[in-house]
Amino acid sequence: MNALIIPVILCGGSGTRLWPASREKNPKQFLKLAGPDSLLQETIKRALKITGGAAEKLVIVTHESQEDLVKEQLAEINIQNPEHILCEPHARNTAAAIALATKYVADHFGDDTYLWVLPSDHFVGNEEELEKACSLAVEAASKGHLVTFGIKPTRPETGYGYILQGPALTNPMVHKVDKFVEKPDLKTAQSYLELGTYLWNSGMFLFMAESALSQFKEHSPAILSQVVDSMRGSEQGQILPDLYKAIQAEPFDKAVMEKSSEVAVVPCDPEWSDIGSWQSLWELLPKDENGNVIEGQAVCADVQNSLIKTKGRLIAVAGLENIVVIDTGDALLIADKNNGAAIKEVVTNLKKQDR
Amino acid sequence: MNALIIPVILCGGSGTRLWPASREKNPKQFLKLAGPDSLLQETIKRALKITGGAAEKLVIVTHESQEDLVKEQLAEINIQNPEHILCEPHARNTAAAIALATKYVADHFGDDTYLWVLPSDHFVGNEEELEKACSLAVEAASKGHLVTFGIKPTRPETGYGYILQGPALTNPMVHKVDKFVEKPDLKTAQSYLELGTYLWNSGMFLFMAESALSQFKEHSPAILSQVVDSMRGSEQGQILPDLYKAIQAEPFDKAVMEKSSEVAVVPCDPEWSDIGSWQSLWELLPKDENGNVIEGQAVCADVQNSLIKTKGRLIAVAGLENIVVIDTGDALLIADKNNGAAIKEVVTNLKKQDR
Numbered sequence: 001m002n003a004l005i006i007p008v009i010l011c012g013g014s015g016t017r018l019w020p021a022s023r024e025k026n027p028k029q030f031l032k033l034a035g036p037d038s039l040l041q042e043t044i045k046r047a048l049k050i051t052g053g054a055a056e057k058l059v060i061v062t063h064e065s066q067e068d069l070v071k072e073q074l075a076e077i078n079i080q081n082p083e084h085i086l087c088e089p090h091a092r093n094t095a096a097a098i099a100l101a102t103k104y105v106a107d108h109f110g111d112d113t114y115l116w117v118l119p120s121d122h123f124v125g126n127e128e129e130l131e132k133a134c135s136l137a138v139e140a141a142s143k144g145h146l147v148t149f150g151i152k153p154t155r156p157e158t159g160y161g162y163i164l165q166g167p168a169l170t171n172p173m174v175h176k177v178d179k180f181v182e183k184p185d186l187k188t189a190q191s192y193l194e195l196g197t198y199l200w201n202s203g204m205f206l207f208m209a210e211s212a213l214s215q216f217k218e219h220s221p222a223i224l225s226q227v228v229d230s231m232r233g234s235e236q237g238q239i240l241p242d243l244y245k246a247i248q249a250e251p252f253d254k255a256v257m258e259k260s261s262e263v264a265v266v267p268c269d270p271e272w273s274d275i276g277s278w279q280s281l282w283e284l285l286p287k288d289e290n291g292n293v294i295e296g297q298a299v300c301a302d303v304q305n306s307l308i309k310t311k312g313r314l315i316a317v318a319g320l321e322n323i324v325v326i327d328t329g330d331a332l333l334i335a336d337k338n339n340g341a342a343i344k345e346v347v348t349n350l351k352k353q354d355r
Numbered sequence: 356m357n358a359l360i361i362p363v364i365l366c367g368g369s370g371t372r373l374w375p376a377s378r379e380k381n382p383k384q385f386l387k388l389a390g391p392d393s394l395l396q397e398t399i400k401r402a403l404k405i406t407g408g409a410a411e412k413l414v415i416v417t418h419e420s421q422e423d424l425v426k427e428q429l430a431e432i433n434i435q436n437p438e439h440i441l442c443e444p445h446a447r448n449t450a451a452a453i454a455l456a457t458k459y460v461a462d463h464f465g466d467d468t469y470l471w472v473l474p475s476d477h478f479v480g481n482e483e484e485l486e487k488a489c490s491l492a493v494e495a496a497s498k499g500h501l502v503t504f505g506i507k508p509t510r511p512e513t514g515y516g517y518i519l520q521g522p523a524l525t526n527p528m529v530h531k532v533d534k535f536v537e538k539p540d541l542k543t544a545q546s547y548l549e550l551g552t553y554l555w556n557s558g559m560f561l562f563m564a565e566s567a568l569s570q571f572k573e574h575s576p577a578i579l580s581q582v583v584d585s586m587r588g589s590e591q592g593q594i595l596p597d598l599y600k601a602i603q604a605e606p607f608d609k610a611v612m613e614k615s616s617e618v619a620v621v622p623c624d625p626e627w628s629d630i631g632s633w634q635s636l637w638e639l640l641p642k643d644e645n646g647n648v649i650e651g652q653a654v655c656a657d658v659q660n661s662l663i664k665t666k667g668r669l670i671a672v673a674g675l676e677n678i679v680v681i682d683t684g685d686a687l688l689i690a691d692k693n694n695g696a697a698i699k700e701v702v703t704n705l706k707k708q709d710r
Contacts, residue, residue, distance in 0.1 A: 020671070299708070301700035315687045316375070318701040319694030323675070332670045332682065334689055339674030345656035346673040353654070 003138055004057070004113050005206075007047035008101045011040055011062040011070060011120040012091050017276055019347045020331035021309070029121035030069055033281055040070070040120040041077050047118055050131045059084040059105060059115075061097045084108070089241035095255035096247045098205070099216055099227040100239070106209040114141055115212070117205040117252075123284055125271025133268035137206035140174045145264040146207040146215060146257060148177070150199025152269045156189035159276055161201040161253070163265050177263045180253060199267055201253065203274075211262065219259040223247055278324040279337050282307040296327075307337060358493055359412070359468050360561075362402035363456045366395055366417040366425060366475040367446050372631055374702045375686035376664070384476035385424055388636055395425070395475040396432050402473055405486045414439040414460060414470075416452045439463070444596035450610035451602045453560070454571055454582040455594070461564040469496055470567065472560040472607075478639055480626025488623035492561035495529045500619040501562040501570060501612060503532070505554025507624045511544035514631055516556040516608070518620050532618045535608055554622055556608065558629075566617065574614040578602055633679040634692050637662040651682075662692060 014027045022028045029040040037045065048055060058079070062070050064087040074082050086100055098117055105113050116134065124130050137147040150163045161183055166176035180201065184192060192198035216224040230243035257263050275281050285293045285307075292303060296310035301318045308317060310327040317325065324337040335343045369382045377383045384395040392400065403410060413434070417425050419442035429437050441455055453472055460468050471489065479485050492502040505518045516538055521531035535556065539547060547553035571579035585598035612618050630636050640648045640662075647658060651665035656673045663672060665682040672680065679692040690698045 299701055299704050301704060302694065302697040310687075313685065313687060314705075315689065316701045316705060317689045319691030319697030320678070320689065323689070325689055327687065330668065332665075332668060332687070334670065334672045334675065334678070334680055336674030339657065342657040342674030346654055346671045349654050349656060350669075350671060 003142070004109060005051040005053060005116050005134075005138065006057050006059055006105050006109060006113055007044070007051055007053065008059045008061065008098075008105070008115045008117045009040070009043060009047070009120045010094060010097055010117060010203075011060055011066065012088060012097060013119075013121055014063070014091070016347060016351070018278065018281070018326075019350070020328045020333050021326055025065075026069075027121070028275065030066075030073060033275060034123055034285060037077065038073055039123065039275070041073055042124075043118055043120050043122070044074070044079070045077060046124060046127055046130070047116065050127065050134050051116065055079045056083060057109070058082065059086065059101055060120075061086045061088065061101050063088050063091055087239070088244065089239055090245045091249070092244065092247045093249040094203075094252040095220060095223050095250045096227055096244070098212070098252045098256075099220075099224050100231070102209050102212045102216070103224070103228055103231060106213060109209075111208075111210040111213075113209050114138055115205075115207060115209060119203045119274075121275070122202070123271075123273040123275050125273075125284065127270070129268055130270035130272075133266045133270065134206065136171060136173050136266045137264075139171060140169065140264045140266070141207050141211065143170075144208070144211050145169075145174075145262050146205065146211060146260060147174070147264045147266060148257060149202045149204040149206075150265040150267045151202050151272045152267055153193050153198065153200055156186060156193045157200065158183055158186055158189050160274075162192055162198045163201050165197050165199060165265055165267060169264060173266065175265050175267065177257075177265050180258045199265065200272075202272055205252070205257075212256070215256050215260045215262060220250070220255040223250065223255060277340050278307055278326070278335070278343070279340065282324070282337060298325075305337075358497070359464060360406040360408060360471050360489075360493065361412050361414055361460050361464060361468055362399070362406055362408065363414045363416065363453070363460070363470045363472045364395070364398055364402070364475045365449060365452055365472060365558075366415050366421065367443060367452060368474075368476055369418070369446070371702060371706070373633065373636070373681075374705070375683045375688050376681055381424075382476070383630065385421075385428060388630060389478055389640060392432065393428055394478065394630070396428055397479075398473055398475050398477070399429070399434070400432060401479060401482055401485070402471060405482065405489050406471065410434045411438060412464070413437065414441065414456055415475075416441045416443065416456050418443050418446055442594070443599065444594055445600045446604070447599065447602045448604040449558075449607040450575060450578050450605040451582055451599070453567070453607045453611075454575075454579050455586070457564050457567045457571070458579075458583055458586060461568060464564075466563075466565040466568075468564050469493060470560075470562060470564060474558045474629075476630070477557070478626075478628040478630050480628075480639065482625070484623055485625035485627075488621045488625065489561065491526060491528050491621045492619075494526060495524060495619045495621070496562050496566065498525075499563070499566050500524075500529075500617050501560065501566060501615055502529070502619045502621060503612060504557045504559040504561075505620040505622045506557050506627045507622055508548050508553065508555055511541060511548045512555065513538055513541055513544050515629075517547055517553045518556050520552050520554060520620055520622060524619060528621065530620050530622065532612075532620050535613045554620060555627075557627055560607070560612075567611070570611050570615045570617060575605070575610040578605065578610055632695050633662055633681070633690070633698070634695065637679070637692060653680075660692070 164178040166178040233240040291305035304321040326333040519533040521533040588595040646660035653670045659676040681688040
């Protein structure tokens with residue numbers, strides 16, 4: 001690609017959906033879940049490869065408490081002294097983070113620069129497919145569109161928001177967006193899957209800086225102006241904490257995309273996963289002849305379709321299937337891999353007990 | 356009871372059926388599985404209570420490598436400086452151990468003393484019932500019988516040997532033994548359960564010293580004479596290792612009971628268990644409203660009929676039933692509680708790998 005595309009990595013998450021591997025102080029994007037690199041490292045490598053960009057033009061938005069961890073992980077993939085790490089003093093959801101990155105990119109690289117906004121904690125199995133989608137998105141963005149990437153659903157997922165694609169634009173592979181819809185119930189999700197025109201909202205976006213700034217001004221002017229005010233702290237991207245804290249915490253989808261008439265969607269199937277559960281991690285990892293994914297020392301007898309991760313200690317597992325065992329040394333989860341509700345409940349109970 | 360009854364505790368076991376709680380160096384009888392006392396301690400307290408005997412008349416047969424552990428556990432229940440710990444230099448199964456104890460008791464307390472031989476790693480829920488059976492056994496033993504305790508079966512167990520009871524002797528609660536039978540298959544075990552005349556062979560025995568010595572002489576003279584020879588080492592019960600090592604390792608049932616015409620059985624139901632599996636431990640422990648037995652720090656969601664034991668570390672369990680989780684700090688077992696075959700397989704595999 002010839003246009004200047006800046007990958008903007010959103011690295012502010014602090015979820016515990018993969019507890020006990022992910023913790024508030026070591027969230028999912030920093031974990032080496034699906035290979036030797038962390039999800040953050042894989043995201044960066046993939047983005048630089050697809051955009052053909054140099055690491056000097058990478059922008060990362062993170063919380064200031066995670067700056068050191070980000071730098072460590074960048075160093076591990078040979079990115080030393082990164083120039084453009086934007087540290088939020090408070091987490092204010094994606095609208096503020098994207099406004100911040102957009103204004104920063106416009107100031108440093110010019111209004112006509114493209115931003116490819118990427119969550120740092122997702123998995124992509126098919127890079128070529130994502131590269132094709134990115135090309136289509138740049139083409140649409142060059143005409144002023146804010147482009148979102150719609151993943152073709154493979155199951156009636158109730159954990160994601162959906163995008164209803166509208167008619168094709170000039171390029172038949174790029175569509176208008178009819179509407180964004182909230183997480184559906186199972187029946188509705190099944191109908192979406194059958195219809196084939198509903199796509200998962202992946203949280204990836206591509207647009208030109210000036211297009212996004214103009215849409216922010218039109219639909220969420222307060223967020224943009226507060227972000228701009230907070231950036232007066234320093235040339236080095238330091239942000240004034242009190243001003244930033246006052247910004248309304250809103251997702252970019254709600255603040256801009258759902259309100260804008262300039263939105264487009266590129267349907268694609270890059271074998272994407274948000275790895276929102278142990279079940280989804282198990283699905284994308286290579287399995288042995290019993291359908292098991294085993295990391296660390298584990299001896300099994302009559303165990304099938306299970307995910308077992310342990311550090312150091314010996315684990316013996318017998319007579320079970322569809323089980324997840326995650327042993328981090330200080331904590332241990334043992335669960336029915338397919339019972340997401342029970343896993344969520346136990347982690348919620350743990351949080352209540354402040355552990 | 357007025358007769359002098361010496362409890363003889365067989366404490367030589369080194370099994371790993373409750374791995375990872377039991378290890379070769381810390382076998383089941385030393386574990387505090389079903390309360391604040393170990394199975395050994397409970398066995399001793401129960402035996403002294405029922406026989407009304409003093410701790411000075413307690414005899415324990417153990418392997419010399421376990422002598423210190425035995426003394427520690429005796430001290431914990433306020434038995435200091437036990438006089439009659441017989442240390443085997445080599446494990447030679449129960450015929451040799453019982454011959455040793457019998458000769459020792461005859462020498463120290465007289466030929467007409469009763470021995471109540473008790474495995475150290477079994478559970479008894481109903482002491483009164485055992486006490487009644489013991490009285491009946493003493494009465495029969497006073498007439499020269501070697502008495503065994505036959506447990507009324509409550510399930511078609513394939514893991515135990517059985518005793519077919521014959522006609523009643525003078526006391527209608529005491530029977531001749533028609534035959535001893537090996538561990539049956541499930542179909543045979545089911546027919547035994549229906550017939551009601553087959554009893555589990557509990558491994559408890561009661562007899563007068565002179566009766567047992569006489570039956571040893573008749574049916575297994577070599578074992579007895581070798582045991583007697585090996586005891587010439589010392590007044591303090593030290594045994595000559597080379598002589599003892601040469602003794603044939605045979606169960607007392609096979610060496611004497613199955614061959615003797617002087618055998619009797621007292622059928623009884625003292626809520627006995629050999630705790631041969633995690634399933635059987637779970638059965639006899641008190642459960643919470645979800646049917647769970649939880650020891651240590653565990654947070655559960657949607658967990659039923661499970662046994663969870665942990666030391667120190669936090670365990671979270673979600674969406675599972677009939678599971679056993681045993682975390683000893685250095686090892687961890689996670690298994691289907693009811694799948695004994697798989698548990699056995701995984702422990703066998705561990706042993707093969709020399710862990």
